[in-house]
Amino acid sequence: MAPDPHRLSTRGHALPKIELHVHLEGAITPALAACLARRHGHEPDEVLMLEDGAYPARYDGFDHFLRTFLATSAQVRTPEDLAEVAAGFATGQAEQGIVHTEVTFTAATHIEAGMEPHAMWAALRDGFAAAPDVEVGLIVDVVRDGGPAAAAHTVRLVEQADAPIVGLGLSGSEGSVPEGEFTLLRTAADRLGLGLTVHAGETGDAGNVRAAVDELGADRIGHGIATIDDEELTRRLATAQIPLEVCPSSNVALRLTPTLDTHPLPRLHGAGLTVVIGSDDPPFFATTFSDELAHAQRLLALDDDGLADLQVAAARAAFVPAARREQLVAAVEQWRRRSA
Numbered sequence: 110m111a112p113d114p115h116r117l118s119t120r121g122h123a124l125p126k127i128e129l130h131v132h133l134e135g136a137i138t139p140a141l142a143a144c145l146a147r148r149h150g151h152e153p154d155e156v157l158m159l160e161d162g163a164y165p166a167r168y169d170g171f172d173h174f175l176r177t178f179l180a181t182s183a184q185v186r187t188p189e190d191l192a193e194v195a196a197g198f199a200t201g202q203a204e205q206g207i208v209h210t211e212v213t214f215t216a217a218t219h220i221e222a223g224m225e226p227h228a229m230w231a232a233l234r235d236g237f238a239a240a241p242d243v244e245v246g247l248i249v250d251v252v253r254d255g256g257p258a259a260a261a262h263t264v265r266l267v268e269q270a271d272a273p274i275v276g277l278g279l280s281g282s283e284g285s286v287p288e289g290e291f292t293l294l295r296t297a298a299d300r301l302g303l304g305l306t307v308h309a310g311e312t313g314d315a316g317n318v319r320a321a322v323d324e325l326g327a328d329r330i331g332h333g334i335a336t337i338d339d340e341e342l343t344r345r346l347a348t349a350q351i352p353l354e355v356c357p358s359s360n361v362a363l364r365l366t367p368t369l370d371t372h373p374l375p376r377l378h379g380a381g382l383t384v385v386i387g388s389d390d391p392p393f394f395a396t397t398f399s400d401e402l403a404h405a406q407r408l409l410a411l412d413d414d415g416l417a418d419l420q421v422a423a424a425r426a427a428f429v430p431a432a433r434r435e436q437l438v439a440a441v442e443q444w445r446r447r448s449a
């Protein structure tokens with residue numbers, strides 16, 4: 110049988126993988142969302158935005174996606190629900206051979222819905238323990254629409270958390286509040302020894318990526334596909350090796366690019382930018398991290414060595430101590446030697 114260019118090879122499956130851009134609430138499958146809804150006395154069709162039991166294949170813009178995402182996220186009502194979500198996520202990552210993953214978690218949403226912080230962090234720890242072979246680091250994000258007050262609230266939560274937090278994030282609607290309002294996130298990240306990743310240049314333009322770098326000193330950029338529209342910025346990011354977390358299927362599902370074959374990934378990679386691949390919200394975009402790697406491999410015309418290079422880049426971009434990053438690199442290199 111001819112190999113399927115949309116799937117990883119058997120060898121690729123065995124590659125130790127590192128995924129850095131995926132949202133915990135965005136990893137809730139429609140089946141789990143329906144189960145959580147019923148558990149709390151709701152008919153899935155009344156509270157979830159499902160079409161024939163599945164998420165929409167494509168979205169009528171970012172707001173449509175956001176409503177779908179928030180309807181699912183709202184089904185996580187108790188620490189037990191959250192532990193189940195975390196366990197499902199970690200197990201799914203393990204099945205793909207992911208050894209290190211950094212998952213974005215919007216803690217404030219659950220706190221506002223009444224979850225008690227200690228129980229929330231404990232639920233995450235318990236859930237992640239379901240897959241002990243996967244190292245899970247949390248990126249606790251701030252929805253920028255809530256402004257600096259929301260950021261300060263999230264920082265306080267993080268300061269008091271007993272959880273494997275590796276980074277802070279900034280997401281939400283690009284342009285709703287200027288990046289410069291969130292300098293407290295940079296200060297907090299430095300003080301707490303955390304990374305900072307900023308969703309920018311996804312639905313918005315390159316100016317947002319520039320602001321994320323210049324005003325917040327972002328260590329990584331979530332998406333950043335608009336960077337390619339600005340030559341000077343592209344050169345700067347390439348020189349500074351600031352990684353872009355590129356999620357091809359997400360961009361197609363949100364109609365930011367018409368098809369995978371027209372995705373700017375080859376231009377970003379060709380311009381010398383450091384690219385790491387992510388699945389973003391995999392069941393919402395009918396994808397997995399392995400599928401996203403396969404898409405990247407095909408679009409960039411990479412052999413399995415090139416695929417390993419993408420994972421080395423991800424290992425080097427991880428928000429973990431340098432010694433741990435080198436261990437992750439060594440795991441990929443060992444795969445390269447052993448499976449050659």
Ligand SMILES: [Zn+2]
Nearest residue numbers: 132308331389
């Ligand atoms: Zn994202």
